[in-house]
Amino acid sequence: MIRFAGDSGDGMQITGNQFTDTTAKVGNDLATFPDFPAEIRAPAGTRAGVSGFQIRFSSTDIYTAGDIPDVLVAMNAAALIVNYKDVAPGGIIIANTGNFTERDLQKAKLATNPLEDGTLDGYRVIAIDINARVTEALQGSPLTSKDVLRCKNFYVLGLMYWLYSRPIEPTLEWLAAKFAKKPELADANQTALRAGYNSGDIHEVFQGRYEVVPVENALPGTYRNIMGNHAVALGLVAGAELAGLKLFLGSYPITPATDILQHLSELKEFGVITCQMEDEIAGICTAIGASYAGMLGCTTTSGPGLALKTEAIGLAIMTELPLVIVDVQRAGPSTGLPTKVEQADLLQSLFGRNSDAPLPIVSCATPADAFDCAVEACRIAVQYMTPVILLSDNYIANGAEPWRLPDMDKLPRFPAVHVTDTAGYAPYSRDAKLARPWAVPGTPGLEHRIGGLEKEHITGNVSHNPENHQLMSEMRRDKVLGVRDTIPTPEVSGPEKADLLVVGWGSTFGAIRSGTERLRREQNVSVAHLHLRHLWPLAHGLDEIFARYKQILVPELNMGQLSRLLQGEYPDHRFLHYGKVKGKPFTAREIREKITAVLEAKS
């Protein structure tokens, strides 16, 4: 596992992404975790400005971006001091001595140079003046000396390609395409990349090169590398197509959800309409207006934005229009830690509206899973005429993994029906799923009125009748609960009966799966893992599953949300909450240690 760390202006995210793409092409399984500051350009050289990108790759299936880096690339003193403690004992630290001057140390608030003062005892430190090497390699380049130094991330990337025996060609091609209109920049970065790669041989700084062979047990198929936000965007386009609808996205930029809006705004030829609105409320309201007109309305946001959309979600519940609301969760409350991960919007999604306002909730576990979950959210929205919340988070949104591509022809279709038959039409009549008919403006003879006032059963006229409100409240509840008839009971990974069941949701999947598998494999621990995709309604059969395990542990990146939900729904079982709210994902080690502790306490 490698972590690249530098100033946020050093291009660490580009470096990391290039390493990721090349690694995926080599056929390794991988997982990534970008970790960047909220400020686009915090003061250069300071601790606040450090941007990191972590990638873990392996010949075996892996589930997380890794706990402990084997290699840290530190582009300056601040990046070193922020990250070195995470590196495995005996791990490699590559430090760019060009940015360890007196002034750099000051900016990083260091009294002495950590490369010299014993801070790094126990690590293999490789000190290279990357600034000097890049300047040397680019002698005679038409670029200014400042621009020359900006090529240093590609020098580092070249060095890492050498160390891990990756080809440099994909990045050379990428640079040529990216800077097609600025050949001097393409040329300089390519030269830096080659120089870095060659330096591995020439300078003999490393004892040897690593070979990570392709994964052997990967399922056959076609793969590509995908990030979570991109997968959500593709899933929404696919979901609309499977419904036979055009997609409409009303949105407002917010970290870390903005990429979805950006991706979808490129897809005009799919008939996708994206409206960047004046605020979060307008984002969802345009989507509701578009669904009213017959498109598949969708809005994307993060926690604070979801809070703003609350009243409009209630309107979509009352008017029973299809709508997909994507919440890419980040650490909160309020503005919180906008670029850090948390899974703390579950209860907001479930209950964060006035009155009884139920809606289905789907959550994705990994970047690739985000595609399937987006399709699933579209299916439920269309088949049940309801808003659906899709929960992702920052770890999924900006993380990447190889995605085994689905056979597009075999994805089940769920065609939406825009009714046209005037005979017997009533706006709030219901089908077997309790969904009301979708009659869109433009359809002759079906003119009708909908709105946020309570509607009379069948006719849809405004009604203040007490019995009717009771009936309609029950209808809305039962319609959403009925979704469980179309979702499978999730499969348990591990033994059918065991001392402990670990129940997770969302992006903790990797840490829990890898933690439980390893405990079974290496220590024969009696533990299983259940991961929930549908958080409301909960699937049939969970009660029976819970009954087969002596204890149930629920790790979540919050202060106790799924555990609280499960405790309320299944009071016969006891759910142990294990929370973490540090803006970082669980590590597999934390999960293992917690499991061990829980089992030891019991015995």
Add this chain to the structure above:
Amino acid sequence: MSAVQLTPKDLKSDQEVRWCPGCGDYAILNSTQAVLAEIGVPREKMAIISGIGCSSRFPYYMGCYGFHGIHGRATAIATGTKTANPDLSVWVVTGDGDAMSIGGNHLIHAMRRNVDLKILMFNNQIYGLTKGQYSPTSPAGLKTKTSPYGSVDLPFNPINLALGSGATFVARTVDTNPKHIKSTLLAAAAHKGIAFVEIWQNCVIFNDGAWKEWSTKEARAERTIDLQPGQPLVYGKDNEKGLRISGGEVEVVAAADADVWDPTTAAPLAYIMAYLDEREDLPHALGIFRQHAKPTYDGAVKEQVDFLTAKKGKGDLKKLIYTKDAWQVS
């Protein structure tokens, strides 16, 4: 447009109208039904979208498609509907509280984007549905339930707000003059782009007579001037007085010397007409303040989609997902 012929009756719904007896909304409802019957649009292609407030009950009384939204958000919902299907004739019915207070943000942005919506803003200078609190258009000093010692808020001038937001059609009419409502709404319907129409409307219960100084039949001739394209700026019982704009100031002249009104001008004359509201010695302006031709938002969105679909070919989902950098595992 096809030659669809409707009668006002076609645009009535089967719902009982429930505004207070004597409310100005009745006259506006009747005029709107008469106008929509005349614009040549089949009623299934009309959608009336509203927010919250007395005026926002409007959709329930119309025999076309209707959506009663949430407070302040009608313009945003309507933007989505119109953009999703530009073929629809989309009307927003709102009030001074709904549009200028809670919905102010959506209103100014819909106007700036030039979404092809017709916005009818009923201005009665009061919150009626919540039973009488001051609104963002209430005059300073107005005593209401929440301003028992007089409101200390200064009001918006709705016309200036619309002009400043870039609305391409800005007009004003009054509930006491059905003929004027009709001609104004017909002009709004004919305009391609956003049309903002302020309608002085009397709340008979909570702010009765707010406009009577200007709105009664007797007052109108002397206290208002009707801005009509190509017509001289004249007013008075016998249209004997005229207005002339000179050096940014408005002066009263003989009718023969009055300026001719041109709402299409790029010159900022419409603002000057809006500021007549603050002059005790001059009439308030009704009619069409601005009428500019600009591309519509919904049209531009559709154009981009059509252009890129023609250029790139209809999107192929399989190609989108199976990219060049995909690899095989066997």
